Amino acid sequence: MAAKAKRNHVELRPHFKTHVSLEIGEWFRAAEVEKITVSSLKMAEYFALGDWNDITVAFPVNIREIDRINSLAKNIQLNLLVENETALEYLSQHLRHKVGIFIKIDVGTNRTGLGPNQLSRILSLIQNIDNDSHLDFIGLLAHAGHTYGARGLRDIQQIHETYPKILTDIKTAIIHSFPSYSKLIISVGDTPSCSRMEDFGWADEIRPGNYVFYDVMQWIIGSNKLSDIAVAMACPIVAKHKDRNALIIHGGAVHFARDVMYHPFTNHKIYGLVVELSEKGWNRPDHKSYLAKLSQEHGTLIVSDELFNRYSIGDIIGVLPIHSCMTADCMGTYMDLEGRIIERM
Amino acid sequence: MAAKAKRNHVELRPHFKTHVSLEIGEWFRAAEVEKITVSSLKMAEYFALGDWNDITVAFPVNIREIDRINSLAKNIQLNLLVENETALEYLSQHLRHKVGIFIKIDVGTNRTGLGPNQLSRILSLIQNIDNDSHLDFIGLLAHAGHTYGARGLRDIQQIHETYPKILTDIKTAIIHSFPSYSKLIISVGDTPSCSRMEDFGWADEIRPGNYVFYDVMQWIIGSNKLSDIAVAMACPIVAKHKDRNALIIHGGAVHFARDVMYHPFTNHKIYGLVVELSEKGWNRPDHKSYLAKLSQEHGTLIVSDELFNRYSIGDIIGVLPIHSCMTADCMGTYMDLEGRIIERM
Numbered sequence: 001m002a003a004k005a006k007r008n009h010v011e012l013r014p015h016f017k018t019h020v021s022l023e024i025g026e027w028f029r030a031a032e033v034e035k036i037t038v039s040s041l042k043m044a045e046y047f048a049l050g051d052w053n054d055i056t057v058a059f060p061v062n063i064r065e066i067d068r069i070n071s072l073a074k075n076i077q078l079n080l081l082v083e084n085e086t087a088l089e090y091l092s093q094h095l096r097h098k099v100g101i102f103i104k105i106d107v108g109t110n111r112t113g114l115g116p117n118q119l120s121r122i123l124s125l126i127q128n129i130d131n132d133s134h135l136d137f138i139g140l141l142a143h144a145g146h147t148y149g150a151r152g153l154r155d156i157q158q159i160h161e162t163y164p165k166i167l168t169d170i171k172t173a174i175i176h177s178f179p180s181y182s183k184l185i186i187s188v189g190d191t192p193s194c195s196r197m198e199d200f201g202w203a204d205e206i207r208p209g210n211y212v213f214y215d216v217m218q219w220i221i222g223s224n225k226l227s228d229i230a231v232a233m234a235c236p237i238v239a240k241h242k243d244r245n246a247l248i249i250h251g252g253a254v255h256f257a258r259d260v261m262y263h264p265f266t267n268h269k270i271y272g273l274v275v276e277l278s279e280k281g282w283n284r285p286d287h288k289s290y291l292a293k294l295s296q297e298h299g300t301l302i303v304s305d306e307l308f309n310r311y312s313i314g315d316i317i318g319v320l321p322i323h324s325c326m327t328a329d330c331m332g333t334y335m336d337l338e339g340r341i342i343e344r345m
Numbered sequence: 346m347a348a349k350a351k352r353n354h355v356e357l358r359p360h361f362k363t364h365v366s367l368e369i370g371e372w373f374r375a376a377e378v379e380k381i382t383v384s385s386l387k388m389a390e391y392f393a394l395g396d397w398n399d400i401t402v403a404f405p406v407n408i409r410e411i412d413r414i415n416s417l418a419k420n421i422q423l424n425l426l427v428e429n430e431t432a433l434e435y436l437s438q439h440l441r442h443k444v445g446i447f448i449k450i451d452v453g454t455n456r457t458g459l460g461p462n463q464l465s466r467i468l469s470l471i472q473n474i475d476n477d478s479h480l481d482f483i484g485l486l487a488h489a490g491h492t493y494g495a496r497g498l499r500d501i502q503q504i505h506e507t508y509p510k511i512l513t514d515i516k517t518a519i520i521h522s523f524p525s526y527s528k529l530i531i532s533v534g535d536t537p538s539c540s541r542m543e544d545f546g547w548a549d550e551i552r553p554g555n556y557v558f559y560d561v562m563q564w565i566i567g568s569n570k571l572s573d574i575a576v577a578m579a580c581p582i583v584a585k586h587k588d589r590n591a592l593i594i595h596g597g598a599v600h601f602a603r604d605v606m607y608h609p610f611t612n613h614k615i616y617g618l619v620v621e622l623s624e625k626g627w628n629r630p631d632h633k634s635y636l637a638k639l640s641q642e643h644g645t646l647i648v649s650d651e652l653f654n655r656y657s658i659g660d661i662i663g664v665l666p667i668h669s670c671m672t673a674d675c676m677g678t679y680m681d682l683e684g685r686i687i688e689r690m
Contacts, residue, residue, distance in 0.1 A: 017641060039642045040595075059642055060583040062595050063659045083584055086658040111643060112584045112593050145640070238405040239428055239457045248457050250385075250407050254674050258603040295490070296362060296670055297384045297404055298456060313431040314408045325641055329599050 001194060001211055002031040008200040013037050013056060015189060015209025018325045020345045021334070022050035024212065037189070037207045041068045046345045048076050056187075057081065058141065058207065060104060060112050063090040073097035081141060083113050085121075088128055088135075095134040102141035102187065105170060107163035109145035116166050123177050130178065139185035139204065140167055140174075147192035151264070152222040156192045163188075164202045195223040215324035216273055220261050231334070232275055232282055232318040233327065235299065237311055245308050251319065252297040257326035263290065274301055275318040281337060282318045291319050346539060346556055347376040353545040358382050358401060360534060360554025363670045365690045366679070367395035369557065382534070382552045386413045391690045393421050401532075402426065403486065403552065405449060405457050408435040418442035426486060428458050430466075433473055433480075440479040447486035447532065450515060452508035454490035461511045468522050475523065484530035484549070485512055485519075492537035496609070497567040501537045508533075509547045540568040560669035561618055565606050576679070577620055577627050577663040578672065580644065582656055590653050596664065597642040602671035608635065619646055620663040626682060627663045636664050 005012035014028055015037040025036070025047065035054040038044050044055045045068065056079040061069070063086075072078045079100035082088050091099070103125055106113030114122050129135040144163050150156045167186045175182050188200075189207025195218070200206060213231040214224040235251035256271060263270050265287050272291035275282035286304050293300035301317065311317060321327035328334070334342040350357035359373055360382040370381070370392065380399040383389050389400045390413065401424040406414070408431075417423045424445035427433050436444070448470055451458030459467050474480040489508050495501045512531045520527050533545075534552025540563070545551060558576040559569040580596035601616060608615050610632050617636035620627035631649050638645035646662065656662060666672035673679070679687040 059595070060593065062581050062583050064581050064661075084658060087583070090659065110586075110589065111638075111640065111645065112586075236407050236409050238407050238432070241457075244455065248405065250404070253602065253604075253671060257598065258671075259598075293456070295456065296674075300456065313429060314435065316409075326598060326603075329641075 001206075001208060002033065004194070004198070004200070005206055008203075010200050010203050011035065011185075011205040013187070013189075013205050013207050014212070015039070015058065015207050016047060017043065018209045019212050019328065020046070021342055022047070023342050024334075025050060025052065037209065041065045041072070043345060044072055044078065048072060053077060055079065056100075056102065056141070056207075058143070058189075060084075061087050061091065063087050063094075066090070066094045069099070070094075070096045073099045079138060082125065082129075085125065085128075088125055091135065092128065092132045095132075098134050098136055100136045100138040101129050102138055105140045105142045105167060107142045107144050107166045108159075109143060111143075111145060113142065116170060119170065119173055122170065123174065126174060126178060126181070137181060137184065139187060140170060141187040142167055144188065144190045144193055147190045148217075148221060150192055150221050153196055156196050156222060160193050160197045168202055191218060192221050192223045210325060213324040213328070215327075216270070216320050216322045217259065217261055220264055226273075226284060226320070229320050229324075231324050231328065232277070232320050233272070233331070234277060234316050234318055234335075237313055237315050237317055240308065240311075240313060242308065245302055245305065246292075247301040247303055247308065247311060247317065249299045249301060249317065249319075250297060251291075251299040253294040254296055255327070255330050256291070256294060256299065256319070256321055257323060257330050258294060259321075259323035259326055261322055263287070266290075268292065268302075270322065271299070272319040272321055274303060274307070275320055276307075277316060277318040279337070284320075346551075346553060347378065349539070349543070349545070350551055353548075355545050355548050356380065356530075356550040358532070358534075358550050358552050359557070360384070360403065360552050361392060362388065363554045364557050364673065365391070366687055367392070368687050369679075370395060370397065382554065386410045386417070388690060389417055389423065393417060398422060400424065401445075401447065401486070401552075403488070403534075405429075406432050406436065408432050408439075411435070411439045414444070415439075415441045418444045424483060427470065427474075430470065430473075433470055436480065437473065437477045440477075443479050443481055445481045445483040446474050447483055450485045450487045450512060452487045452489050452511045453504075454488060456488075456490060458487065461515060464515065464518055467515065468519065471519060471523060471526070482526060482529065484532060485515060486532040487512055489533065489535045489538055492535045493562075493566060495537055495566050498541055501541050501567060505538050505542045513547055536563060537566050537568045555670060558669040558673070560672075561615070561665050561667045562604065562606055565609055571618075571629060571665070574665050574669075576669050576673065577622070577665050578617070578676070579622060579661050579663055579680075582658055582660050582662055585653070585656075585658060587653065590647055590650065591637075592646040592648055592653065592656060592662065594644045594646060594662065594664075595642060596636075596644040598639040599641055600672070600675050601636070601639060601644065601664070601666055602668060602675050603639060604666075604668035604671055606667055608632070611635075613637065613647075615667065616644070617664040617666050619648060619652070620665055621652075622661060622663040624682070629665075
């Protein structure tokens, strides 16, 4: 991802919400990453303690956190996301230190942000930012979250063909009204686009996050190969039921979270894919073995006959998570292949 | 629930996996509860530190936790769940202290346990328990988890009419082979049955847990009224989008978990129901306002016009969770109506 950013002359500001780990953050530092993205003030505080000094909170600013915002903004370059007048006015009145402001643009996900048909509100927000010495207008931020509905390269491509123009058009209109903001940046960053698209010349910054581990969901979307997935759950087998080829594991909804997908080949409803753990990582045995059901603490794996016979109660078996961000959040720490614990927030 | 247990002359051994809080545990102690159920060794250790001395871990024993089992069994009456020969043999070989053993019976949920057609395996397990001085056979434990598919009293009743006989038949067969176990107990405990059924004369112990808070899922199943729900999420509003009557909250899948149901009246897919918070608790404004979408950190509430207009960015709004066990697990602590924090494990 760092190489792709360099080729495109865009800044890589990776999203750290997937791993939320100071130690893993250092791996990014080794790839010359200096600026990061997070999704809450709490994460921003955590990474600021780890010497990250330029952090964008890619979530509409929660004005109730003004004290935390002021504390952070005193010490680091903190960038906030604004998408409405109320929040901006509140910041204007209560900020005691300079913050960077991104305006959130809705490029079709319809979650938050101002759309291309709300240009006058966008311009009026910029006017208000411009009038306030604590507010520093940086640019436009978008998350093309609708790529998560994509299934394969062509779908990703199609979305990628429409949303850049929305952003560059708004940028042009802003510069027309505010020539002094000719250097405003466009920040984008969904993992599917960043993984599969090559041309980011139209943007200034990319913020992918999930690619640190990838997962089964991103595989189904088409972002990565199964062999790119870099995180798996290790679960003890506590029961076997031959009549239904089921291995019961200690590994339930409190561990995996409850993200679910349909397997593109078998059409099974899957909460994860079974892998066999080894010293060097894991191997995927077949497409038939999957995590089929979750209770609070139990997981039910449906596995091939061969796998069923080979595994005993008390053995450890691996599961690739559907959504690594959520599973990692549930688990709280990682263990690497040498058995060393890697801490999370 | 304590009164119902008394009326039926059965023991109430509530499941503490929903609240997982020493302080809330004390509220049960006030209702004369002395024995509890948990779903992991970790929870058992936590409650043992809080002076609970008779704990059933209602999860098939994970033999890899033998050291933790031995440490706990040294100090408290620890009851474990066995459903296969491998785990029992391992316990036989490695236990250094006495534990109570329940045999897990599958009464139709098809998750774990031995079914009524596996009587010879059940009897042979009991023979092996009987031969080991560290193993103390207590009885049969079942979880009629298929009541979670129920929609209304009649469904719950129907399930309740079939599974008791499975257990009493197995009990009779065991006593026939082992007259010395005439006092073996039958332990059951899904929240829907325990909430709506009256006759538990055929059982010896009930283990409901979710009823401490209830939730929207249990309301849809038919266990409780909406006004019985005793836990809500308080979420700040960070954005408003009039074109789709959406209030965006900081409250996503990492906070709520991703349990989802269909609203029985409106048929909307809901991740929670909107309530208005007040000093004394909350009120439900209407059936139209619900949590419609979750991202990792964002939640999208679709609300009535009236509610949309009344709420501003920065306000706090309430959401009743679909599955309180999961939401409480995600959040980690509670706040009571006086603003006091109640700790969880």
